[in-house]
Amino acid sequence: GAVVSQHPSWVICKSGTSVKIECRSLDFQATTMFWYRQFPKQSLMLMATSNEGSKATYEQGVEKDKFLINHASLTLSTLTVTSAHPEDSSFYICSATGERTEAFFGQGTRLTVV
Amino acid sequence: GQNIDQPTEMTATEGAIVQINCTYQTSGFNGLFWYQQHAGEAPTFLSYNVLDGLEEKGRFSSFLSRSKGYSYLLLKELQMKDSASYLCAVSGGYNKLIFGAGTRLAVHP
Numbered sequence: 001g002a003v004v005s006q007h008p009s010w011v012i013c014k015s016g017t018s019v020k021i022e023c024r025s026l027d028f029q030a031t032t033m034f035w036y037r038q039f040p041k042q043s044l045m046l047m048a049t050s051n052e053g054s055k056a057t058y059e060q061g062v063e064k065d066k067f068l069i070n071h072a073s074l075t076l077s078t079l080t081v082t083s084a085h086p087e088d089s090s091f092y093i094c095s096a097t098g099e100r101t102e103a104f105f106g107q108g109t110r111l112t113v114v
Numbered sequence: 115g116q117n118i119d120q121p122t123e124m125t126a127t128e129g130a131i132v133q134i135n136c137t138y139q140t141s142g143f144n145g146l147f148w149y150q151q152h153a154g155e156a157p158t159f160l161s162y163n164v165l166d167g168l169e170e171k172g173r174f175s176s177f178l179s180r181s182k183g184y185s186y187l188l189l190k191e192l193q194m195k196d197s198a199s200y201l202c203a204v205s206g207g208y209n210k211l212i213f214g215a216g217t218r219l220a221v222h223p
Contacts, residue, residue, distance in 0.1 A: 006156075034211065041218075042216075043201060043213045043214060043215040043216045044157070044201070045213075046211070049210055093156050095211070102147065102162055103147075103159075103211055105149075107156050108154075108156045110154075
């Protein structure tokens with residue numbers, strides 16, 4: 001299957017700082033990338049959908065000024081959590097789709113805000 | 115609205131067969147996916163159904179009935195390593211995947 005690389009795998013940051021998470025499709029062109037967050041023992045909640053070269057579409061209840069998404073190329077999307085707070089601590093996962101219908105997931109990033 | 119329901123937890127015995135059901139009501143339908151997720155890891159793709167019927171892939175099979183808004187994942191010859199969460203997800207418009215809450219499967223000897 002296709003490979004999606006997400007970096008970093010885990011990060012600890014201080015409250016009030018910003019954290020950037022990268023999602024790269026290594027062997028295919030990702031026309032669409034999705035960002036999810038997952039709390040312990042809960043399912044994935046879609047945060048936003050990003051298409052290369054256009055603004056991201058955010059799901060209801062997700063603050064677009066807090067979770068900045070950039071999809072500058074067909075192989076890279078970034079999620080920046082701005083002014084992070086402890087309640088933003090979560091598992092963030094990206095997925096990417098290209099020509100094939102199935103979505104391929106990155107490894108996930110565990111964010112801990114202290 | 116959009117709703118995807120699956121049981122929260124299931125237990126089964128090694129070597130047995132288990133069926134995990136999923137019912138859905140979504141706006142738009144481009145297919146239904148099943149993913150496996152081990153704790154602390156990203157989901158991995160198991161199956162995709164877009165037409166009614168059964169898709170078999172080794173020990174795993176997935177069934178879809180679009181008219182009933184129903185799918186199931188069938189796991190045969192269960193192994194201990196199959197203990198994981200199984201996520202049902204529906205692809206709606208723009209290939210967005212909407213996930214159910216997941217079913218935690220515990221396989222015991």
